[in-house]
Amino acid sequence: MSVLEVTGLEVRYGDLTAVDGVALSLAEGETLAVLGANGAGKSTLLAALAGTHLPTSGTVLLDGEPVTRLPAHRRVRRGIVLVPEGRRIFGSLTVEENLLMGRFPKRAGPWHLRAVYDMFPLVAEMKDRRGSVLSGGQQQAVAIGRALLANPRVLLLDEVSLGLAPTVVTQLYDAVRRITAEGTTVLVVEQDLDQALRVADRVQCLLGGRTVLEAQAAGLDRDTVADAYFGITRGSRTDPTEA
Amino acid sequence: MDWLNAGVQGVLLGGQYALLACGLSLIFGVMRIVNLAHGVLAVLAAYLSLVLVEQGLPLWLAVVVVVPVFAALGYAVQRGLFNPALAQVGGGARGGSGGGSRGAGELAPLLVSFGVAVALTNLLQVVFSADTRKIPTGGLASAGLPLGDLSVGVLPLITLAVAVAVIAAVQLFLARTATGRAMRAVADDAGAAAMMGVDPKHMYAVATALAFATLALAGVFVGMSTQFSSGYGDLVLLFAFEAVIIGGLGSLWGTLAGGVVLGLAQTIGAQIDPQSGVLAGHLVFLAVLVVRPGGLMPRSVPA
Amino acid sequence: MSGPAAVAPSTPPATPPTAPTVTRGGRGSWVGGGAMLLVVVLLAAVVPYAVTLGALSSLVMLFALVILGTTWNLLAGYGGMVSVGQQAYVGVGGYALIQLADAVGAPPWAAVLAAGLVGAAIALPTSYLVFRLAGGYFAIGTWVVAEVFRLVTMQIDGLGGGTGLSLSAFRGTDRVERVAFVYWFALALMVAVVLGTYLLMRSRVGLGLTAIRDDRVAASSLGVAVDRGRRLVYVAGSAGAALAGALIALSTLGVTPGSIYSVNWTAAMIFIVVVGGIGTIEGPIVGAVLYWVLQQALAPLGTWYLVVLGAVAVAVVLLAPRGLWGLAAGRYQLFPTTHHVRPLAASATVAPRTGR
Ligand SMILES: Nc1ncnc2c1ncn2[C@@H]1O[C@H](COP(=O)(O)OP(=O)(O)O)[C@@H](O)[C@H]1O
Ligand SMILES: [Mg+2]
Numbered sequence: 001m002s003v004l005e006v007t008g009l010e011v012r013y014g015d016l017t018a019v020d021g022v023a024l025s026l027a028e029g030e031t032l033a034v035l036g037a038n039g040a041g042k043s044t045l046l047a048a049l050a051g052t053h054l055p056t057s058g059t060v061l062l063d064g065e066p067v068t069r070l071p072a073h074r075r076v077r078r079g080i081v082l083v084p085e086g087r088r089i090f091g092s093l094t095v096e097e098n099l100l101m102g103r104f105p106k107r108a109g110p111w112h113l114r115a116v117y118d119m120f121p122l123v124a125e126m127k128d129r130r131g132s133v134l135s136g137g138q139q140q141a142v143a144i145g146r147a148l149l150a151n152p153r154v155l156l157l158d159e160v161s162l163g164l165a166p167t168v169v170t171q172l173y174d175a176v177r178r179i180t181a182e183g184t185t186v187l188v189v190e191q192d193l194d195q196a197l198r199v200a201d202r203v204q205c206l207l208g209g210r211t212v213l214e215a216q217a218a219g220l221d222r223d224t225v226a227d228a229y230f231g232i233t234r235g236s237r238t239d240p241t242e243a
Numbered sequence: 244m245d246w247l248n249a250g251v252q253g254v255l256l257g258g259q260y261a262l263l264a265c266g267l268s269l270i271f272g273v274m275r276i277v278n279l280a281h282g283v284l285a286v287l288a289a290y291l292s293l294v295l296v297e298q299g300l301p302l303w304l305a306v307v308v309v310v311p312v313f314a315a316l317g318y319a320v321q322r323g324l325f326n327p328a329l330a331q332v333g334g335g336a337r338g339g340s341g342g343g344s345r346g347a348g349e350l351a352p353l354l355v356s357f358g359v360a361v362a363l364t365n366l367l368q369v370v371f372s373a374d375t376r377k378i379p380t381g382g383l384a385s386a387g388l389p390l391g392d393l394s395v396g397v398l399p400l401i402t403l404a405v406a407v408a409v410i411a412a413v414q415l416f417l418a419r420t421a422t423g424r425a426m427r428a429v430a431d432d433a434g435a436a437a438m439m440g441v442d443p444k445h446m447y448a449v450a451t452a453l454a455f456a457t458l459a460l461a462g463v464f465v466g467m468s469t470q471f472s473s474g475y476g477d478l479v480l481l482f483a484f485e486a487v488i489i490g491g492l493g494s495l496w497g498t499l500a501g502g503v504v505l506g507l508a509q510t511i512g513a514q515i516d517p518q519s520g521v522l523a524g525h526l527v528f529l530a531v532l533v534v535r536p537g538g539l540m541p542r543s544v545p546a
Numbered sequence: 547m548s549g550p551a552a553v554a555p556s557t558p559p560a561t562p563p564t565a566p567t568v569t570r571g572g573r574g575s576w577v578g579g580g581a582m583l584l585v586v587v588l589l590a591a592v593v594p595y596a597v598t599l600g601a602l603s604s605l606v607m608l609f610a611l612v613i614l615g616t617t618w619n620l621l622a623g624y625g626g627m628v629s630v631g632q633q634a635y636v637g638v639g640g641y642a643l644i645q646l647a648d649a650v651g652a653p654p655w656a657a658v659l660a661a662g663l664v665g666a667a668i669a670l671p672t673s674y675l676v677f678r679l680a681g682g683y684f685a686i687g688t689w690v691v692a693e694v695f696r697l698v699t700m701q702i703d704g705l706g707g708g709t710g711l712s713l714s715a716f717r718g719t720d721r722v723e724r725v726a727f728v729y730w731f732a733l734a735l736m737v738a739v740v741l742g743t744y745l746l747m748r749s750r751v752g753l754g755l756t757a758i759r760d761d762r763v764a765a766s767s768l769g770v771a772v773d774r775g776r777r778l779v780y781v782a783g784s785a786g787a788a789l790a791g792a793l794i795a796l797s798t799l800g801v802t803p804g805s806i807y808s809v810n811w812t813a814a815m816i817f818i819v820v821v822g823g824i825g826t827i828e829g830p831i832v833g834a835v836l837y838w839v840l841q842q843a844l845a846p847l848g849t850w851y852l853v854v855l856g857a858v859a860v861a862v863v864l865l866a867p868r869g870l871w872g873l874a875a876g877r878y879q880l881f882p883t884t885h886h887v888r889p890l891a892a893s894a895t896v897a898p899r900t901g902r
Contacts, residue, residue, distance in 0.1 A: 050438060076440035088435035090428045101428050104421065105440030150439065277682025279630065327864050349681045353628050354820055354863045357685075361813045362856025365849045477809060481693060484686040488679075522697040525690055532678050532687070 001064055002027050003185045004049070004080075004154050009058035011041075011048045011209075018044040019055070020209035026154060031186045033200035033217065035193065037229050041209035042189040043085050046156050049187070050082035051075040062153065077105045079153025085162065087143040091132030095123060098131050098142050102149025109151025110182065116145035119175055137168035144175065154185045161192040173198055193225060207231050245514060248393055253510035255396065257486075257503030258403025259468065262461040263479060264486040264498045265409060266454030271487075273430045273450040276325055276352040280360040281458060282480030286473065287363065288313055288459035289466025290371055293378045302380065302467075310459050317455025321448035324359065328352040329447070360476070367473035375470040384467055402464045406502075409457055410495045416453075426450055478521070485528040491535075589733055594726060602729045606797040608838040609736040610790040614811065615818030615830030615837075616743050617786025623825035624747060624755045625779035630812050631688025634672075634695040635665045635784040637807035639791025641705055644801060647715035654715055655731055658792040665788020669781045677773070677780075689809065696807035710802035713795060732793050739786055744827050746782065755779060787811075810852070817855050821862050823869030832871050 004026040011019035019041045026032050036042050047053035049060060051072035060068045067075055081102075090098050099116060117124035120141040126134065134142065140160055147155060160176065161169040173195045180186050180199055190196035196203070197217050205213035205228040213228035267281045278284075288309055295305035328351040377384075380398065387394035417423040426446055428436040433443040465471060465479060482505065490501025505524050512523020594602060614636070621627045642661035646652045652660060672691060679687040700708050716724050746752050754775050795801050814837060822833020837855075844851040866873055 052434060052438065071442075072434075072437040073440050073442045076438060082438050084435065084438060088432055088438070090431040090435065092431050093424065093427060097424055097427075100421070100424060101436070101439045101441075104425055146439065271682065275682070277685060279685065324860065324864070331864075331867055350622065350626075350628060350824075351863055351867065353682050353685055354816060355860050357630065357813070357816060358820075358856045358858075358860035358863065360856070361810075362853045362860070365852035365856065369849050369853065477689075480686065481690055484683070485690065488683065488687075518701070519697075522694065522701070525694045525697070528690060529675060529694065532675055535678070 002061075003030075003063060004187070005059075005061040005064070006049070007059050009045070009048055009055050009060070011044050011053060011055045013044075018209050019048060021058070022206070022209070022211055024204060024211075026185055026187060029180075029183045029185055031180045031188065031199050031201050033196035033203045034187065034189045034206060035191070035196060035203060035225060035229065036206035037191070040206040042206055043158055044209075045206070046082060046084075046158050046187075046189060049154075049156060050080055050084075052082070052084075076150060077107070079107060079151070080156065081147045081150045081152035081154070082156040083140075083143045083147045083158060083160070085158040087136075087139040089131040089134065089139045089142055091130065093131055094128050095131060095134070095142055096127040099123075099127075099145050099149055102146040105150050107151040111148040111151050113149065116148055119148075119178065120145055137164050137172065140164065140168075140172055141175070144172070144179075148179065152184060154187065155179065157186065157188045159189055159191060161190065161195055169195055193222065205229065246511070249510040249514040250507060251390075251393055251395060252399070253507035254503050255399035255403050256506030256510060257499070258399065258406040258506075259461065259464055259502070260482050260486040260505050261495075261499040261502030262402065262406040262409060262457065262464065263483040264490075264502060265406075265413060265461070265495060266456075266458035267480075267483045268487050268495060268498055269413065269454040269457070270451055273426055274325070274329065274352075274447050275349060276329070276356065277349070278325075278454075279353065279356040279480065280363060280476075281356075281483060282478065283360050283363045283367070283473075283476030284313075284455065285458050285462030285465060285479050286471055286476040287367065288462030289378060289471055290367060290376075292463045293376055293466060296378060302378070306460065306463055309463060310456050313459035314452040314456040317452040318448045320359075320455070321451035322444065324355050325352055325451065326444050326447060328355040360480075364473055364476055371473060373472055373474070375472045376466075377470050378463065378466040380467050398464075398468055402468070405460065405464070406499065409460065410499055413453070413457070414495055422446075422449065482524070485524060489528055489531050586733070586737055590730065594729060599722065599725045602725050603797055604838075604842070606728055606732045606793065608834060609732040610793045610797075611814065611818060611834040611838055612736050612831055613739045613786055613790040613793070614815045615822065615834045616740055616827070617783040617790070618812075618815035619819045619824060619826075619830045620743055620746075620779055620786070621783040623819060623829075624752070625776055625783070627776065627780065628682070628685045629676075629688040629780075629783075630685045630809065630816075631676075631690070631692035632784065632787045632815060633807050633809055633811040634688070634692035635669065635787035636791035636794070636811045637692070637695055637699065637801070637803070638665050638668055639788030639793075640795035640801040640806040641699060641711065642788065643792035643795045644711045644713050645705075647713060648711075654727075654796060657715075658731070658735070658789065658796060661792035662785045662789040665791075666781050666785035669784035670777070672784075673777050673780045677776070692807060692809070696803050699807070700803050708803060710800060710804075710806070712800035716799065728793075728797050732797070735789060735793065739789065740827065740831065743786075747827065751775060751778065787815075813852070813855070817859050819869075820859050821869055823871030824867075826869075826871055828875070829869050829871040833869065836870070 002025040004024075006022065006024045009019055009022045010017060022041075022045060024032065024034075034042050034045065044053065048055045048058075051067070051070055051074070054069060058068070059066055062075075062078055062080060067078060067080070070078070090101065093101070096113075099113060102111075117127075122138065123141050123145060126138065131139070131142065144157070144160070157176065160172050164172070169192065176186070176188070176199050186199070188196055188199060197220065200217040203213070203215050203217050203220060203225065204211055205225060207228065208231070212231065213225065215224070263281075263285060267278060270276050270278050270281075291312070292302070292305040292309050295308060296302055300308070331351040384396075384398050386397040388397060388400070389395075415423075417427060425436065425439075425441045426449070428439065429441055429443050429446045436446070437443055462479075465475075469475070485505050486502040487498050488501065489504050490497035490499070504527065508527035509520040509524040512526075513520030515523070589605075593605070597605075614632075618629070618632055621629055621632075639661045642664040643654075643657050646657035646660050646664075647654050650657075676684060676687045676691060699705050705711060747755070791806060795806065818833035818837050819830050820833070821836060822831065823829025840855070841851070844854065847854070862869060
């Protein structure tokens with residue numbers, strides 16, 4: 001059974017339909033990359049999964065149980081943990097306090113403070129600094145570490161690469177690889193195709209709130225993805241593949 | 244000699260103001276609500292303990308009853324009134340002005356708390372008349388410790404000690420406990436805190452419960468030391484506010500310093516002209532406003 | 547919160563015109579404007595001959611309430627500044643009137659207008675003080691200032707100390723003549739203040755103010771001089787409160803520091819604006835009429851009246867934040883300050899928004 005099973009999801013902002021009938025499914029330990037241009041609806045999809053913006057229709061099942069209308073704070077306790085776009089670090093809390101917020105839902109699992117510090121040694125060095133003084137890359141590391149301490153059943157990552165230097169992005173995705181290697185089920189949203197393909201088992205492309213491409217990551221033709229990005233049809237759509 | 248006495252009384256008075264200011268500062272720090280009903284609520288607590296004492300309860304027991312009752316009241320007021328008001332911020336009230344909840348959007352909570360203040364002040368007047376009252380303390384309020392040529396009031400001394408203890412406790416709670424940490428996280432970014440499993444509405448209500456508990460305690464001390472009436476809440480609000488601003492909005496310890504400065508200004512002012520104590524306090528507050536460069540942009544967290 | 551507001555307007559044209567059409571007001575505004583004019587004419591020409599002197603005095607209070615509500619709305623509804631200290635200027639206006647009429651010897655009408663100017667002159671330096679406080683702290687800060695005004699007034703022997711002053715300029719004037727004069731003058735002043743506020747809101751300054759209210763950061767980046775605009779609103783709104791205070795003193799023939807500087811004036815202003823409908827010209831008028839009617843009707847309740855008032859204000863803020871005018875009229879405006887744009891195509895324009 002899938003860990004996360006989404007069907008017919010529709011999310012709106014007033015009159016604007018940002019996510020329009022999206023379905024997706026994540027198997028245990030799998031990593032799915034959701035790709036798409038700016039405004040494709042990726043963040044909105046994650047918001048609906050995390051419960052920060054409730055969908056108008058469709059269902060979200062976590063381990064077979066519906067969580068569609070659960071508010072965000074209760075969904076975290078069930079194990080859907082979001083690393084949001086823009087990191088959203090608590091500026092007046094120290095780095096360590098930021099991380100400890102991940103323990104607030106009190107979920108048991110393999111992730112502890114020590115493990116996060118081992119994964120991000122630079123974060124460990126800064127543990128007593130305030131969140132507001134961190135660089136973008138450091139903030140992203142703290143945001144990921146904070147989410148890990150919640151021991152997610154499903155980890156949702158929104159544009160880890162946003163606004164960061166390529167070397168920093170590479171380091172962060174090295175960490176993501178280790179997280180997926182630990183068996184954590186992950187959904188990454190990315191615009192950076194190379195990084196996404198480094199970690200993903202499967203790829204799903206959004207355009208205008210709809211799924212336009214689903215494919216296995218291995219051996220994926222980059223042009224196909226690029227076309228899907230911008231909505232160019234060449235009749236080369238890959239069939240949805242089962243994981 | 245009189246000046247020295249005024250100084251000592253002023254410092255002690257500062258304890259009362261700091262205790263009063265604690266809750267105002269906490270509510271503002273966590274959810275950016277300025278609770279204009281703060282003063283009248285303190286007066287309500289004073290009336291409540293007065294009634295209990297008149298029913299024959301010992302004063303300490305009245306306090307033990309009133310403080311938790313106010314904590315519960317605070318939780319209910321937050322869930323029933325302030326949270327719905329906050330939900331309007333940036334939303335419906337003025338059409339799609341949208342955007343963040345920081346900035347011009349403090350209208351609804353402010354108006355709600357002002358409406359509560361007006362209603363409650365007048366309700367107290369209906370119930371208790373406009374006569375001034377005082378909580379009987381069995382001589383405690385007039386007891387003094389000799390200190391050289393001075394006599395230091397026992398009650399003000401106790402008030403100052405309680406203020407220091409309460410501030411220390413609240414500070415420790417915010418700094419060291421998981422709930423306190425979550426409260427600061429909600430103050431920083433409620434949405435992000437919700438993503439970490441914190442229910443902002445509940446956390447706001449816990450903060451208000453805590454604020455109301457300290458406010459009730461302060462109200463009882465006011466009622467023991469001062470002749471109060473239903474309208475006294477206005478002054479209480481202004482004094483608490485002035486202590487917060489003079490203290491610099493940085494921390495609760497700053498508020499204690501602000502309370503002491505305000506108390507000193509009032510007693511020394513009254514020493515110069517008995518009619519002008521309160522006015523002197525106000526003027527020191529305004530002077531602080533003038534002197535502070537760039538005005539005062541409140542920080543979000545009182546910790 | 548739907549109601550007629552949500553349904554009435556904006557049916558996109560079937561065939562898109564070549565350019566978007568921008569309209570302000572419409573037929574409804576003309577009809578409504580005509581009705582308003584009729585009411586004013588009735589108040590000026592018929593009512594004074596049909597009711598008692600007592601009723602006329604009471605109507606003067608209504609006109610003062612409309613001025614108070616309209617100018618507080620200028621601050622909060624358009625300028626985004628919640629002042630809980632406007633009683634400072636009600637008091638200044640009251641005292642200034644009596645000093646100007648009695649000590650200086652100005653004719654009463656001139657003394658009222660001059661009292662408004664005194665209010666403005668005091669508000670300007672005060673703004674530099676209170677503008678150092680943001681948001682909710684601004685609210686209490688203004689209250690402290692009002693207390694300082696009251697306490698200082700009480701310290702000045704020439705102003706009657708704690709007992710206040712009574713107006714003697716009307717001594718020897720026939721009572722009927724006096725009440726009639728005050729009535730017509732107050733009516734004219736109210737009309738002038740409402741129209742003046744309306745014109746201010748329609749002006750470039752007014753549009754800038756709306757921008758400030760909706761988003762201060764964005765407005766300043768758009769080149770609106772945020773602080774200048776807010777200061778103008780604060781001074782104008784305070785001048786209005788002073789005018790109302792002068793009218794009240796003129797009508798009641800005196801002031802006491804306790805009542806003319808009472809925070810209950812601000813409570814009345816807030817009730818009027820919130821219940822009537824914040825951020826509209828019409829709302830405060832509706833609110834003032836309602837406040838005035840309730841005041842008469844609930845007078846036997848004594849203090850309970852203020853309990854009810856506070857509770858109603860809370861309920862309206864929470865349940866009908868656009869106030870009575872918003873509920874009843876939706877987007878219909880007697881005094882159109884906003885433009886309605888009909889877009890070329892029926893596409894929804896949604897501004898992208900980031901997190902929070
Ligand atoms: N808070 C919001 N209010 C209104 N519209 C929004 C909001 N957030 C996003 N949108 C709109 O929804 C669409 C999808 O946005 P988003 O999910 O952020 O896309 P992505 O993350 O793929 O860049 C865009 O058209 C965007 O303008
Ligand atoms: Mg996005």
